[in-house]
Amino acid sequence: MTAPPGWDQLLDSHKADPTSGFEAISFRRGTEIVISYAGTYPKDVTGDIAADLALGAGGMSAQLTQAVDYYLKVRAANAGAAITLTGHSLGGGLAALVGVFFGVEAHTFDQAPFAQSARVFGNPTNVATQLRQYLAGETLTGNEATVRGQMVASLDDFIAQRAANGGIPNTQYVTNINVKGELLSGVPWNIFDRIGSTVENIDLGAAGLTGDQLHDMGLLTAAKLNDGFRQAALKLPDFLKLLFDSTLYWKETDTADPNLLYQLLRHQIGVRDPVTNAVTIPADGMLDRFTADLLKVANTGGLAAAGDLTKALIAFALQAYYEGPNATTADRELFKQIGGGIEFLRSDVAASLGEMKGYDDFQTWLAGLDTGTWNVIQPKLENLLDWYVAGQYLNATAGNQAALMLGAGQTDNLTGGSQADVLVGMGGNDRLAGNGGDDLLLGGMGADLYRHKVGDGHDRIIDPDAASARILATSADGNTAYNVTTFIRDKDNPNLWKNPDGQVTLAHGDTWQLQTGGGGIDLGQTFADGDYGIHLKGPDTVITPTNTVMGTCDGDNLSGTGASDLIDGQGGNDILGGADGNDKLLGGDGDDDIVGQLGDDLVVGGAGHDRLGGNNGDDRLYAENETTLADAIAAQDGTATGAQGDILAGAYGADQVVGDTGNDILFGGRDDDILIGGAGDDTIEADREVWSVDAAWSVDRQTQTAGDTTTYQPVYAGMNLDTATFTGNDTVHAGGGDDWVLAGAGDDWVDGGQGNDVIFGNIGADILQGGTGDDVIDGDNREDATSATGHGNDLLDGGAGNDELHGDGGDDRIIDPDAASTGLGSAIGTRLDVLTEPSLNSHSIVLLTDVLKVSRGGAPSNDTWELAA
Known part of the structure; x- marks a missing residue:
């Protein structure tokens, strides 16, 4: 040297x-x-x-x-x-x-x-x-x-x-x-x-090395030239054993084969011809670069003692500096520390999997975690060039080379790049987004969230804990949320379901396929109702009246029969009751009071301030005109009247409740309901029932702030409300206006739409999206008497605007695309989002006699926070 x-x-x-x-x-x-x-x-x-x-x-x-x-x-x-x-x-x-x-x-x-x-x-x-x-x-x-x-x-x-x-x-x-x-x-x-x-x-640790190996002059020289070499040896017990492994790169120094340790030293210092003094090996800092890479493994939590995985990573580094294409590039290291893990290009180690010296250890590690996962990943590995490996967690986004992204046991945030990537969450409540290309997403056990945008490609999800997982789908720009929790069976095709807005379909062929119009997701062959938060509904009941009851232009009091009735109140303030059968009730003009009673009824209020009830059955309630769910959602941001609208109550059954342009009140009642507020400042309680409503009904939405506590209290008048607690996996499109939404029990999906909305998820694992406007969103809204098991793992997405997001109980995901940094309450310019996760013991969000109380403060523990400028 x-x-x-x-x-x-x-x-x-x-x-x-x-x-x-x-x-x-x-x-x-x-x-x-x-x-x-x-x-x-x-x-x-x-x-x-x-x-x-x-x-x-x-x-x-x-x-x-x-x-x-x-x-x-x-x-x-x-x-x-x-x-x-x-x-x-x-x-x-x-x-x-x-x-x-x-x-x-x-x-x-x-x-x-x-x-x-x-x-x-x-x-x-x-x-x-x-x-x-x-x-x-x-x-x-x-x-x-x-x-x-x-x-x-x-x-x-x-x-x-x-x-x-x-x-x-x-x-x-x-x-x-x-x-x-x-x-x-x-x-x-x-x-x-x-x-x-x-x-x-x-002290090099060096368990398993002989005294003769430890006596090697190159070993001592490396430790003196770079103390990090000593630190790596202490932190990575397998390092020196692999360095001295004759099946890898330990060669006798009196042979023509270069010895890696001495190659590191020669390239660190450089070599000159002893006679001519000409440089024969330029100094490229190889020992420093190699040591830096080992310390990245050693100092990344969870990797130093990962057994076969650690051995594989060390072997990859040995090979990269022995014969890799960038071994002698002075400014090139193998590993990059990124988001709790490390990243490297497989091609910097070897041209193919079979040539990777640590590949056997890598296979052993991955197969030992989950044989099923390994069997799916293994055939794809040859084409995956950009590798990401978690320590205790991984938060990373891939680039333009096909990526393998391996999470760990904690919450991982994995986002693919433009190619066909493989994302593996392992355990924990992970967030996986394939992005471009046809990706393979494996969340593993835990309440995982899969994100998909229109145009992302045709992805495949494999999740052994699918019942705990959720899917969040959006438009290509990410600004419009699509419902992928509720699907209604097509009446003409028994193997096709559509979501309420018609933007996403679910088809059952050889596998179950979610289709977004610009890509989709393969859910596999074993998908079942409830997996990924997806709930399947039968087709809307086709109502074929056999009896007609026609009103007049005056206020009529009409009742149906035991058959399937068409009851048309015409004009006036009518009272209509459907009785038995699947009835169609039309209020016409006037302030009507209509109840479907038994059967799967269709109730249309028409003009006026109507009171509509479904009672028993899977009812469809329309405040003004009968329409499709897709058309109602498309029109929800129309021009509001600013006046009192209608009150609609679904009660028993899986109901569809559609408001209009006034300030409506919508009650879903029990079971899995779909509620669409429309334009106007609507008040929506997805799991509440009302038994009777007077003609002079109203709601006073009271808001009071004292110190750091804001109280939201809807005060109802002129109605008889049920005090029982009901549940359902509800879908709510609040629409335009400043809406208040209480989703109730169950795993609910809520989109606030335009306006400054107040949204409470209550019990269950909810997906709550504020949309545009300055929204207040809380994942739970617990009572002191409510068991902590009721606080689900919610997803809160503030959307555009100055939002206030509270996770409350459970391991929640809190997304604020407008926040400036990970600091709570941070802002850009005049923006001020309040993002909190109060301790259940010292801060509370309570529901007492219709009082909604938000207490700000605290910090998240097991939650995932996503904030971006």
Whole structure:
């Protein structure tokens, strides 16, 4: 390797004797000279090994006399120079002996224990005396003779001090740096003593390594050049075992195959031709880059002790720096730390999966987590080039190469790129979005959220916990939310269902397919009603009246029969009752009071301030005109009258309740209802029932703020409300206007639409979306007496506007696309969103006699917060 900057090799200073094994070299910086003695070559039994044994036992060795001669000649040729000795193993032992014999500073590494050769007691050969005799008998002239005389005098002084004081004189000149556990520190070599003091004992952990491996000079050199190397060895127990694995990149240094450790060192420092001084290997900082990559693995929570996964990542790094395409690129590292995990390009390791040295460990890890998951992923791996691996979690977005994104046991936020990606959430409540391309999404166990935009491609979802998962679908720009929780069977095609607004279909063929018009999602063969929060409804009942009851232009009181009736009130303030059968009731003009009674009824209020009730059955209630759900939703942001509208109550059954342009009140009652407010400031309670309504009905929506507490209280007049608690998985399109929505119990889907809305999800795992406007959204609205099990894992999406979002109980996802940062209550310009997750013990959102109380404060624990400028 090239000498450090400022140091040059002394001309003709490299000496090597193939017979004895002795080898040395010298370097100069100004008036400083360092003499380095070579260490043991294990295969040189008659040379190096023989010298080790002789000097360790207190005997003489030809290598010692050669080391002394070498020092003499360098000293004689460089009068006045400050000479320091160094060496590793055998070389360190020689440097230590020369140091104490002649009073020369020596800094050694993993020093061979030759103290016995410097002692007099128990030393039958008295090495110091023999050296004196050897030096005195040499025929030397000039400076060499002068230096020889000085060295003989030094030996005389050493021998005299030793005789007078015992022990080994001059040990203060000798230091040693040692790797903990290396060969010469252990049995049997530790029965011999080293010379001088050990100033550093480098701990590399290194469980499973032999003392001989720990004695390697390259290992100590790497640890001294970059302390991160030592840290990585301690934090990654498999690192050094893999580094020394001969089936990977540990090669004998006397072969043509490069050894990775020494390749790291050569490329760290650079190499020059010893004769021409031409650069043969440029310094590219390879050791620093390699170490930085290992520390990314070590310091990413969850990866350092991930077993086979950790081994695979280490092996990938070893291969990348041994033979990868960017191994010698000075500014290129393999791993990037990203969102709680690491990212790397598989092509930076190997051209194919089969060539990846750590691939077997990777397969073992992934297959051990979930055999089913592995069987699905494995065939796709060859085409996945951009790999993301979580530590304890992962929050990352892929780019324009096909990505493999592997989450962990906590909440992961995985977003694919433009290609066909594979996203794996593992455990936890994860958020997976395939983005462009035909992606494979595997959430694993937990309440996962899958996000899909029109145009994202044809994705496939596999989720063993599908009943806990949810799907959030939007328009291509993400601004319009599509309902993917409620699907109504097509009356002409038994294998086709449509959502209320007609934007999404669910088709059953070989598999179940969600189709958004610009892509879709394959839900697999085993999809069942309730999975992913999807609830299937039968087709609307076809009403074929067999009896007609016709009113007049005056106010009529009309009742149906046991058959299927058409009851038309015409004009006036009518009272209509359907009785038995599937009836069609038309109020016409006037302020009508209409109840469908038994059967699946269709009730149309017509003009006026009507009171419409469905009672039993799956009823359809329309405030003004009969329409399709899709048309009603499309028209919901129309022009409002600003006046009192109608009151509609579904009661029993899976009802469809559609308001109009006035300020309506909509009650869904029990079961899974669809409620569409339309334009106007509507008040919607999806799970509440009303038994009777007076002609003079009203609602007063009271709001009071005291300190940091805002109270929302709808006060109803002129109606008899049921006090029981009902449940249903309801769908609510509140529409235009400033609406109040109480979704009630069940897993509900709410879209506030335009206006400044107040939305409470109540019990269940709800999807609550504010739409445009300054909205207040709360995931629960719990009573003190309500069990915490009622607080579902809600999704709150504020949409555009200055929103106030409260998760309350459960592990909620809180999305605010307008917020500036992850700081709660942060803002851009004049925006001020309040995002809170109160502790259930110290903050409350309560419902007491129709009082909605919002307490701000606290911070989220297990919730997922998504905020973006």
